[in-house]
Amino acid sequence: MLETDWMYKDYQITQAIDIHRRMVIFGECRSDDKPTAFLCGYYEPLLLKDAYSEMQTGDYLEMMELFLQRVQGQIDKVRAEQQEMDVPLDVITREMCVSYQENTGIRGQMVAIDPMRFRPEDRIGPKQIGYVIADQTPSKNSMVFRRLYDGREMCCFYGDILGVIKSEYQPDWAKEVVCQFEKNEKNRKGETR
Structure with missing residues (x-):
């Protein structure tokens, strides 16, 4: 309050x-x-x-x-x-992630955003997990990711990222969303050729 x-x-x-x-x-x-x-x-x-x-x-x-x-x-x-x-709400922690280097590309990776960057009621796993779409924005210190739970595209600073989620901690529902997203991207790129 x-x-x-x-x-x-x-x-x-x-x-x-x-x-x-x-x-x-x-x-x-x-x-x-x-x-x-x-x-x-x-x-x-x-x-x-x-x-x-x-x-x-x-x-x-x-x-x-x-x-x-x-x-x-x-x-x-x-x-x-x-x-x-209807998915686990468990928070992703820093220990569940592999740290990254800012100059290393993380495009196409499943990342976790620091839960402290969200409103208190939104500090749950599904709102933390994203798929990096662009790891260099015009400001060069931020990235664009698609939140896997709801598909919302968001931008955040590299300092807001806990890291790339280790495969053993990636929720099954999130893996399925990434597979579907990558499949849709391949189909879309195939149609534009």
Whole structure:
């Protein structure tokens, strides 16, 4: 839980819990004309403008109860997402990887990203494991990888990589995804010739 001191209109946001890509916030109005006014809502920092949604006001106990319900709702969403994954969630550690040299090509390798680079609820194996698509980006100190669980392409710095996952620690589901990806790439390259 974050203790904060930012304002939303007349309300000082005193508590915020950041889970599942949005914050549940709690605030109080400290003006003389509203001594018992409290607020609960959602906050999402966006690129152009911060977004506040589902803002409600009331007395302390009802807003604190709503705050706790909304936090529980976010927890339930994370739990449901993880249960749908249907693969082991075990974290990949540095000991399960072979370190790499920054000047050594790692394109086409299965790598693990340091779990500390992710949000706390995303520090699970399926979100760490990627297949390196390009190991030299224009900045020369980062790489592009495809997260094997959901196919999302992402960029990260070499310092974010734990290493190339040792074959004995590569999950079977991830090996299958790599085989399918490589097969699709061969077919695609064959069609363009």
